[in-house]
Amino acid sequence: MGNLKRTPLFEEHVRLGAKMVPFGGWEMPVWYSSLKEEHNAVRNNVGIFDVSHMGEIDIKGKEAAKFVNYLITNNVEKIKHGEIVYSPMLNENGGIIDDLLAYKYSDTHVLLVVNASNIEKDYNWILKQSEKFEVNVTNISDETAQIAVQGPKAEEMLQEISGVDLKEISYYNFTEGRINGIKCLISRTGYTGEDGFEIYLDKEAAVPMWRKLIELLSKYDGKPAGLGARDTLRLEATYLLYGNDMTDEITPFEAGLKWAVDMEKDFIGKETLLKEKEVGIRRRLKGIEMLEKGIPRHGYKIFVENEEVGFITSGTMSPTLEKPIALAMLNKPYYKKDTEIEVEIRGKRVKAKVIKTPFYRGSVKNRK
Template identity: 50%
Template sequence: MSDNLKKTPLNQKHYDLGAKMVDFGGWDMPVQYSGILDEHEAVRTKSGLFDVSHMGEFWITGKDASKFINYLLSSSVTNVKDGFIKYGVLMLPTGKAVDDLLAYKFNDEKYLLVPNASNTPKDYQWILDHKDGFDVVFEDKSDVTGEVAIQGPLAEKILQKITDINLKDIPFYSFKVGKVAGVEAIVSRTGYTGEDGFEIYVESNDGKDINIVWDKILEVSGEDIKPAGLGCRDTLRFEMKLPLYGHELSDEISPLETGIGRFVDLDKDDFIGKDALDKEKAEGRKRKVVGLEMVGRGIARDDYPVKKDGNVVGYITSGSYSPSLKKNLGLALVSMDVAVDDKIAVEIRGKDVEAVVVKTPFYKKG
């Protein structure tokens, strides 16, 4: 463990559980406990418990809160009901992404934004630099907020044992405030795995409360849960073709290229990046993210060239062995002429390895 790395309030729990720890964007985080394949299977069939306290938590309040968030994000929060959540992209003027995040709408004058952990400082500065002219208060409470996620088909049954919130009253992409293990918390239902599940946010200066929640979930779950690390979090999201910032979305890749155009509301009056996205839509995308299955032996790693008819047409953004499907799969950013069933090649250490373009998401429940 490096003393230079940031630690979540649950850091000692991971060491106590024998987790393999890694430097993840400057955080000391568990990549696996019992093993990536084992934890992946647990989330798909029962449930897994993740420490996601490294994620950011920004509060935007005030008369212009909705107006300000609409200016920052690709998606619109205007018609979002109180108690619901909107996914959106924090936009650059170029039409590319600063980050992708979730906006929790308490009301028109109160929002919680949840950015990616490694982007939190950058996002904070970006939002701060653009708040002039808006009547809002902007607060970063990342350092005093702990968050755990319970994901999997048994998540609701387990969590219901220790909360006074009726979890059936929380539809997908919504949230409620109540008590979990006797601790005041925000409970939402979003997830990054393709399975049902909940996120629990707890604010406290000393981190004790999120430790209480973590311990209680494990205590009441028995054999129905496993602590899960960053490794299976990535394989789970990958199988569902959920974008990961720095891979399928970045300051060089637009949300239209990523394939999340449904979260781009070009009907809004004005927002950062609107002109560039209007132009991109009018002229037509030049690139898109597709799924591929390796036919030859090898794993498609990030940035490996992708070829069609001997010509480079793009590159791998994410690649992995799929624990659910028992195949080597990849996501690639390629030219628009690449289509499902096309035979392509991935250049692996100087050698072209055969692959085929397949439909996504790779994994479908049942």
């Protein structure tokens, strides 16, 4: 696995016997014991993930909030200090460069958390766009580690070593404080559909934090979890994966992210979305379920009679629902609920239908 980056916790994963795989330019654990065990531990109890491969880009300066508001489709100026927004970031053609979280410390400081495989691309894009604004853009990804603690028992377990009252942190809010005596940013967010926290800390402190959390897991029937469980958990909760369910050729409206677009403000790519609103979208990301045996996978073609009408963007066997589930990009008018379609699996067409999502709703808190 030459030239792959490693997180500060790489040796810890090896020590725990994890199966390591390449992911977005990084060598990451796909599982430790089994995907299913880790998935179920997070759904029912608690799991911890190394997400230090994610990127952190710091925006500071007089016009930080104003600049971020122009950069992304969601509205960072409408949220309070200590709150977070999820948002697509678009190119001039309205395609999604990345989806990210914007952490608003103040009007002069916003932290952007971006996808691992897009760090360099995003940083260069943000730097270029920042030229007209009074801001400093710093890529702090290499100094920052991130650990996600997810599951219905996440709060109870983390509270044991937290100097902060975690009950006081609402969903999509964050604070700074100490966990296990280590200074962190503590955020009530996650990518699993369960309640939980994402902890950002200095990379030098990652190993003692990870070891303490591993020690606590057994008490709560929890497990360390790899990318395999992270993917099945996020798909059940219908959280999108960049590169699969959205790309720089897919608009937020096509990806079903209209709720994360504020058309009342100005942002890069808005012109395309205005046109799209006028003429209507030509395709849409939707959930599907199989009516016959077969697991739909990324890239499989979808037909109605003999017309190709779309493709699978993400698909798996759901460990919680014990049936295959998938997201598909479907052409108009075939994305309507209950439309029957056929997925081509290994040369054979298998019946499926369009359904309402999310596929599964866990212990994740509601937005206020």
